[in-house]
Amino acid sequence: MIIVNNDFEPKLVGFLCRWCSYQGADLAGTSRIEYPPNLIPIRVMCSGRVDPSFVMKAYSEGADGVLIFGCHPGDCHYKEGNYKTIRRYSMMKKLLGEFGIEDERFRLEWVSAAEGEKFTEVVKDATEKIKKLGPLNWKEVLEV
Amino acid sequence: MEKPKVGFYWCASCGGCEEAVLDLNEDILKVVDAVDIIFWPVAFDFKKKDVESMEDGSIAVSFINGAVRLSEQEEVVELLRKKSGLVVAFGSCAHMGGIPALANISNKNEIFKRAYKKVPSVVNLEEIYPQEKVKLDVGELELPSFYNTVKPLDRVVDVDYYLPGCPPPPDLIMKAVHAILEGKLPPKGAVIASDKTLCETCERNKTKPDKLKIKEMKRIFEIVSDDEKCFLEQGIICLGPATRSGCGERCIKGNMPCRGCFGPTDSVIDQGAKFLSALASIIDTNEQGEIQSIVETIPDLIGTFYRFSLASSPLKRKKLKA
Numbered sequence: 001m002i003i004v005n006n007d008f009e010p011k012l013v014g015f016l017c018r019w020c021s022y023q024g025a026d027l028a029g030t031s032r033i034e035y036p037p038n039l040i041p042i043r044v045m046c047s048g049r050v051d052p053s054f055v056m057k058a059y060s061e062g063a064d065g066v067l068i069f070g071c072h073p074g075d076c077h078y079k080e081g082n083y084k085t086i087r088r089y090s091m092m093k094k095l096l097g098e099f100g101i102e103d104e105r106f107r108l109e110w111v112s113a114a115e116g117e118k119f120t121e122v123v124k125d126a127t128e129k130i131k132k133l134g135p136l137n138w139k140e141v142l143e144v
Numbered sequence: 145m146e147k148p149k150v151g152f153y154w155c156a157s158c159g160g161c162e163e164a165v166l167d168l169n170e171d172i173l174k175v176v177d178a179v180d181i182i183f184w185p186v187a188f189d190f191k192k193k194d195v196e197s198m199e200d201g202s203i204a205v206s207f208i209n210g211a212v213r214l215s216e217q218e219e220v221v222e223l224l225r226k227k228s229g230l231v232v233a234f235g236s237c238a239h240m241g242g243i244p245a246l247a248n249i250s251n252k253n254e255i256f257k258r259a260y261k262k263v264p265s266v267v268n269l270e271e272i273y274p275q276e277k278v279k280l281d282v283g284e285l286e287l288p289s290f291y292n293t294v295k296p297l298d299r300v301v302d303v304d305y306y307l308p309g310c311p312p313p314p315d316l317i318m319k320a321v322h323a324i325l326e327g328k329l330p331p332k333g334a335v336i337a338s339d340k341t342l343c344e345t346c347e348r349n350k351t352k353p354d355k356l357k358i359k360e361m362k363r364i365f366e367i368v369s370d371d372e373k374c375f376l377e378q379g380i381i382c383l384g385p386a387t388r389s390g391c392g393e394r395c396i397k398g399n400m401p402c403r404g405c406f407g408p409t410d411s412v413i414d415q416g417a418k419f420l421s422a423l424a425s426i427i428d429t430n431e432q433g434e435i436q437s438i439v440e441t442i443p444d445l446i447g448t449f450y451r452f453s454l455a456s457s458p459l460k461r462k463k464l465k466a
Contacts, residue, residue: 052417053458060458073430080430087424090435095420095445098249100463141463142293 010064010130012039012123015050019077020112021069027116035120036127039067047071047108048081052092055106060138065105065130067122072110082110104129105136148204148325151183151195151224152234155217156244156294157210161235162186164311171318178325179204183224192220198227205230205324207307211237211244211455212295216288225301232320236310236405238297239335240415241455243310245294248454248461249446252292292464296456306335310405310452313392337390339410342402345389348374357428361441364401375401376426381448386412386419405452414457416449 016022022043028035044050047070055066068089070082089108096106109122154162166172182203183190195203206228212218225231236242247255261268278285297303307320320336323329330336343349352374362379369375375382375396382401388409395402408415427438442448450457 052421053412053414056414056417056458060460083430084425086430086432087427087435088421090432090439091420091424091442091445092417094439094442095416095449098444098446098462099459100465136463138459138463142460 008131008135010038010127010135011062012065012067012126012130013058013063014039014041014067014069014123015044015047015054016041016069016111017047017071017077017082018043018045020071020075020110021047021119023113024069024111024115024119027113028119029116031116033116033120035123038127039123046076046078046081047085048076048078048083050085050088052088052095055092055096059101059105059136062137062139064133064136065107065126067106067126068108069111069119069122070108072112075112101136102133104133147178147180149182149202150179151203151206151228152181152186153183153206153208153210153220153224154186155208155210155221155238155297156213157235157237157242159186160311161209161237164235164309164314164317167311167314168317169314171314175321178321192223195223195227200226201229203228205232207232207234208297209234209238209311211241212297212300213244213247213291214288215291218300221297221301230304230324231297231301233297233303233306235312236308236407236452238303239306239308239456240407240453241294241296242405242452245296245455246447246451247294250462251464252290256290293461294455299455304332305330306333308335308337308388308406309391313390313394315392316390335388335407335410337388337406340389341409342384342387342389342391342393342396342406346374346384346393346396348372348396352377356426358426359428359438361438369399371399376423381423381442383415383419383449383451385422386415403451404449407453407456415453416446416457419449420445 016025025041047068050068058066068085070085073082076082085108093106107126111119183195206224208221208224208231212221233239237244256273260266260273261271274287276287276289307316316337351372356376358379360379361381364380369378369380380401383404384402386408387402387404388406391406404415408418412418427435429435446454
């Protein structure tokens, strides 16, 4: 039997590209679309600026999930920043699996400046899935 | 004048760091002339009680190698910290956890099962495992506790300086010894080595093309590697971009890629993640499926990217199942 703790509110850290995804999130706000308040958005110049150490640091300091939002492939303001993100993401996914961090806790999503709706859908979906998984609690992992 | 007192200790390590001290060759005589060695389990018969009877702070410097995995190591290290003016983490294992800390992808239970039951050369039908306490006719016997997580030295006691390397090269050891004897100490917490990356000082950097691009990862035994070309250009994983220099490129000169024993430079918190970032960005394709299949050819990401630095990385270990 899986016990779902309904009181648990996951902490999600989101890295948003300033050209597309952050604008998309802004649009979600100005359009007054409702979505869970679990995501802490961090604006970065490009999804390619997201150093894998940022992700590691987020988990180690209490994030239950990390989401990277970037421009759609081909739309990068810096031409190929998000392609680098795709490559790092695939490798990180495997690495995090080796650390025992579940797939659902790490996501890469493409959100353009016009996709406020999509942004909220992703945050909703990620929050629900991680709620089911339960807390990651990395600090406690280290104490055992 | 009384000579400064020096202690050596080993925790979870292979003994290579002790040999590195002997690698000083004739220089070791100068060291022995200048200091009094008061504790060195591998070489002299001093006991823990000898150290306990000393005044706090009376040892000038303790060089401690090895990672901390047993309660006994924790106890001795804490004792040495109390008795010493300076504590130097000597070698990769004390500095970052090193090879012994790769046990952090496992746990006590799994390790005991493997070592005392599953290993082909062991027959253990009664499934007897080491116990921390055993009652015998002569009384109760104790063994140190074995922890789930291996730690670098600075997660157990305050560390003043780090001497990196597996093992630290003789010239860096002498540099540290001179700095301590002459009182010309760097700021506390310094890693006594260069703050450049290995690629910056590597001879093979000259042969590196402007843009590195690789389509295939190869392991060193799979090909006959060129002894002048950049390893990454040949598709061989070399941790040079994410590793501190100062080792004298010993491995590269032996035609072996860097494995990262010097750890990251000062500004980096996660050597493995930093290397992943560098390696992923030189993969020469943008096609998702192809990227995936290239990633799949690296069998053990933690063991390759965090070979020496797992225990000091932000995540520190694999998640233990609750």
